[in-house]
Ligand SMILES: Nc1nc2c(ncn2[C@@H]2O[C@H](COP(=O)(O)OP(=O)(O)OP(=O)(O)O)[C@@H](O)[C@H]2O)c(=O)[nH]1
């Protein structure tokens with residue numbers, strides 16, 4: 001039920017319709033239980049995604065003037081204050097959103113879209129002033145990110161649900177990634193001989209959220225090795241439509257994907273998890289926006305932050321749950337990314353060794369690889 005409510009709300013936001021996020025009345029439900037009954041629901045926040053909201057959607061914001069919730073980096077860019085781009089750790093704690101006052105001149109779909117999206121020409125009829133951040137703003141941003149939308153929202157506190165709109169408890173939004181990972185189940189399996197690994201099987205995992213499936217590609221018999229206490233060669237690969245499928249030269253994903261499978265075949269076995277986490281979890285549309293910003297001079301990390309996203313929005317809980325379901329709790333991990341090693345270990349997978357997985361630069365991705373080493377701490381040596 002909780003996942004259905006979040007999924008419905010995501011659909012509404014993506015279509016440009018506002019949704020009401022509900023908080024809990026303090027003390028109405030035991031902390032941490034995420035139990036959310038109708039009677040325990042408290043104050044609400046009516047929100048719409050600035051990127052998609054329609055004129056009809058905006059007409060739902062009656063009464064007090066709504067605020068615009070933005071990431072601090074995007075707000076600073078709009079207010080023309082110097083944007084502080086510190087050499088932050090890739091998984092820096094996500095900064096809370098800030099709020100700006102709106103006015104009738106700002107509350108137009110094309111203006112809001114331009115304020116949300118730094119790749120568009122900014123339409124700023126007037127300089128928006130800072131406003132107090134309403135309660136539940138963090139849940140609103142989390143919802144937009146789950147929908148792979150830009151984290152920029154029109155928001156106004158509201159007590160009652162307007163007729164015809166959807167309501168979603170904040171607790172359901174915040175617990176959604178964990179709940180989705182916990183419900184992963186094997187749904188299909190087939191032998192798929194590959195050019196790089198003739199003895200391969202693909203196993204599909206589906207979560208109860210109804211979202212896109214994650215895949216495990218088993219080369220040889222890694223489960224048999226794991227059953228005797230061994231640590232199979234393992235690659236945790238986030239999907240990259242441009243690199244994996246189209247052969248994009250902007251990144252190193254294609255060679256890493258094919259190279260991992262070839263290496264597993266050469267070593268007699270392994271497992272590659274192919275995770276539906278495009279663009280380090282920001283989605284393909286936002287990755288294309290990040291590329292557009294990179295073409296204007298930002299690096300891969302600052303481009304994510306300019307969009308309002310963190311440097312890396314992935315959770316490796318999904319990968320850990322899949323490995324556990326496959327009976328592989330110990331791995332030798334093919335990666336250059338120390339955050340991946342730490343992320344898997346934090347989710348209960350023993351990383352017996354990190355195996356370097358670097359490929360030579362191709363003349364286009366040199367800057368991208370350099371940024372990985374300098375700002376993400378990737379170990380290419
Ligand atoms: N946001 C964003 N994502 C990118 C960019 N270039 C590649 N990606 C994504 O980054 C992900 C690649 O991650 P992984 O292959 O897991 O690699 P990694 O975290 O760099 O670590 P390794 O294990 O060392 O390869 C894919 O989902 C790509 O779509 C970019 O410029 N911006």
Ligand SMILES: [Zn+2]
Nearest residue numbers: 240243251253
């Ligand atoms: Zn890529």
